[in-house]
Amino acid sequence: MNGTKLSANQSNRDAETPPLEKGGSGDFPTPADSGTPANPPRPPFEKGGSTSTEDAGILIEGLRKRYGAGDTAVDALKDVNMRVAPGEVVGLVGPSGSGKSTLLKCLGAVIEPSAGRMTLGGETIYDNAWKTRDLRALRRDRIGFVFQAPYLIPFLDVTDNVALLPMLSGRPNGEARRRAVELLEALDVAHRAKAQPSQLSGGEQQRVSIARALANQPPVILADEPTAPLDSERALGVMRILNQMASQYRTAIIVVTHDEKIIPTFKRIYHIRDGRTYEEAGEGRAL
Ligand SMILES: Nc1ncnc2c1ncn2[C@@H]1O[C@H](COP(=O)(O)OP(=O)(O)O)[C@@H](O)[C@H]1O
Numbered sequence: 656m657n658g659t660k661l662s663a664n665q666s667n668r669d670a671e672t673p674p675l676e677k678g679g680s681g682d683f684p685t686p687a688d689s690g691t692p693a694n695p696p697r698p699p700f701e702k703g704g705s706t707s708t709e710d711a712g713i714l715i716e717g718l719r720k721r722y723g724a725g726d727t728a729v730d731a732l733k734d735v736n737m738r739v740a741p742g743e744v745v746g747l748v749g750p751s752g753s754g755k756s757t758l759l760k761c762l763g764a765v766i767e768p769s770a771g772r773m774t775l776g777g778e779t780i781y782d783n784a785w786k787t788r789d790l791r792a793l794r795r796d797r798i799g800f801v802f803q804a805p806y807l808i809p810f811l812d813v814t815d816n817v818a819l820l821p822m823l824s825g826r827p828n829g830e831a832r833r834r835a836v837e838l839l840e841a842l843d844v845a846h847r848a849k850a851q852p853s854q855l856s857g858g859e860q861q862r863v864s865i866a867r868a869l870a871n872q873p874p875v876i877l878a879d880e881p882t883a884p885l886d887s888e889r890a891l892g893v894m895r896i897l898n899q900m901a902s903q904y905r906t907a908i909i910v911v912t913h914d915e916k917i918i919p920t921f922k923r924i925y926h927i928r929d930g931r932t933y934e935e936a937g938e939g940r941a942l
């Protein structure tokens with residue numbers, strides 16, 4: 656096992672800024688509402704996993720993935736170990752073919768690992784077999800995705816792009832839209848709330864896609880090359896936002912990247928080579 660000890664910055668977390676809500680966010684659970692900042696209530700989810708605060712965030716142990724069988728089998732993941740605390744943003748860096756996409760697909764419950772253990776938001780979702788039967792609900796409620804391209808829905812306005820997933824999860828429309836506008840405010844794009852995606856700049860679209868990833872308050876966000884097409888200033892802006900959102904919403908964020916512009920911003924980096932992870936302290940440059 657490579658070191659999965661949490662970095663010293665965890666001790667700062669209790670002092671982090673409170674969530675944006677100044678009340679009035681209905682029954683949408685927030686850390687402020689719950690009075691338990693480190694482990695806010697989540698939507699109902701299959702019991703059976705660990706629920707300790709220790710394990711909240713992302714915990715991956717001994718994860719393996721073999722594609723195919725026999726002579727043509729490919730061991731894409733051989734021994735992946737990662738721990739990301741709530742409120743933390745870590746980098747995942749590795750060359751082409753090292754297993755990054757396979758790992759994201761396992762974490763996103765898109766493909767099934769071959770062995771190992773994965774815990775998301777305090778619930779064990781995989782322990783040498785799926786622990787949850789409803790993988791669709793898992794993807795919808797537990798994991799936010801941010802991609803290189805924003806993939807906004809062109810015929811919905813900005814607010815509804817953000818509110819869609821909570822509505823699909825059963826939130827009342829009005830509440831989902833109010834929540835969407837709060838997130839758009841936090842991301843400095845609320846003035847575009849009624850615009851169509853095509854009317855937005857690339858940077859605005861990316862911020863809307865981050866709001867969308869946060870809309871269901873997932874304990875985990877997976878970001879795949881979120882800054883690749885952006886210039887240095889905007890790339891650092893996206894990282895600043897991801898870090899703010901992580902601490903405000905206690906989200907654990909993994910950013911897959913080889914973008915040299917943002918690598919110095921991580922406090923911790925996991926390198927992946929030939930299906931194995933290696934942890935390294937990052938520069939943690941201020942944003
Ligand atoms: N569906 C698949 N079937 C067989 N081999 C695969 C499949 N997907 C990926 N691989 C192999 O698994 C290894 C890791 O691939 P991948 O996770 O895509 O790496 P990365 O995203 O870091 O480029 C590579 O050797 C790749 O060829």
Ligand SMILES: [Mg+2]
Pocket residue numbers: 755756757
């Ligand atoms: Mg890939």
